[in-house]
Amino acid sequence: MGGVLRVLAGIGFEYPFVLAGLFLFVVPVVLWFFSSRRVKALARFFEVYGVLSKRKRLFVVNAVLLFLVILSASVPFLVYREKKNVSFDEAQLLSGKKVLVVFLIDVSKSMNYPLGTSTRIEVVKRVIKETITALGKNASVMITVFSGNVHQVFFGESDKAFVVVDEIVAGEKYTAIGDALSYALSVAKASDMPTAVILVSDGRNNYGSDPVTVAKMYKYSGIPLLILAVGERGILPKIAEAADGKIYDVNEFTSFSLEDLVGELSRRARYMALKARGEAYIEEKVRDYSLFYLVSLIVLALFIYTCLNEW
Secondary structure (H helix, E strand, O other): OOOEEEEEEEEEEOOHHHHHHHHHHHHHHHHHHHOHHHHHHHHHOOOHHHOOOHHHHHHHHHHHHHHHHHHHHOOEEEEEEEEEEOOHHHHHHHOOOOEEEEEEEEOEHHHHOEEOOEEHHHHHHHHHHHHHHHHOOOEEEEEEEEOOOEEEEEEEEHHHOHHHHHOOOOOEOOOOHHHHHHHHHHHHHHOOOOEEEEEEEOOOOOOOOOHHHHHHHHHHHOOOEEEEEEOOOOOHHHHHHHHOOEEEEEOOOOOOOOHHHHHHHHHHHHHHHHHHOOOOEEEEEEEEOHHHHHHHHHHHHHHHHHHHHHO
């Protein structure tokens, strides 16, 4: 766990019903001291120069002692609100926070090339669906496909994206990775939610704006970029380096063993999105019983004082 910021949120009592005894004590005493018949008696309560006699000092001490005994019996505690920074290894603690994950999916012709016993695009669709499942209900998803052009085909809750993913087909001309990255960057900057971008491609860029130049804008903007290199890498390592992002390989081996890849990808997407917005932390309320110990210590001191002065 990272650093901890603690802020006082209030005071509580383990046994609040005991406080009823406190009110039963306070109210009669207040009425007794401030009734019209007792004003003069209150004035005479103090000795010359404002010094109390021993008997009257003991009366006050015993009154305070009774007050504190009842207060101590209720077991008071301070309530602090703690904000704890979360590391990537503890990313599961952030699963309740809302994030947006933008998938950029290459649908050019080369994505129909074989990969294992399937094709690149079919393996990609499987990875995306499993990643969406791993992200959970607190993630919103944007599905964007690109070739020579960029098209958003879905935006909404993660559990409603599967049908759209199943309908994705590859076979278009050209691959404009830079244009797709530029589109997703605009979405991330405008989003109210912490956002991560996942680029899925074989890296065969041959159209549109320079993807490395656009990738540098991710680094400057603090937008996290994750890359799935499908079958081959092409220009993708340069993009990852420029964006200060992370690249994952989907090849013949991972196409049959995707569990670790999907788990890592979903956790990192959520964590990096929240970290970029300064929200990679959890808040919880904690109890501090130092107030109870302090009151108990004062009660003990007053009790000893009373005993010594009554002997």
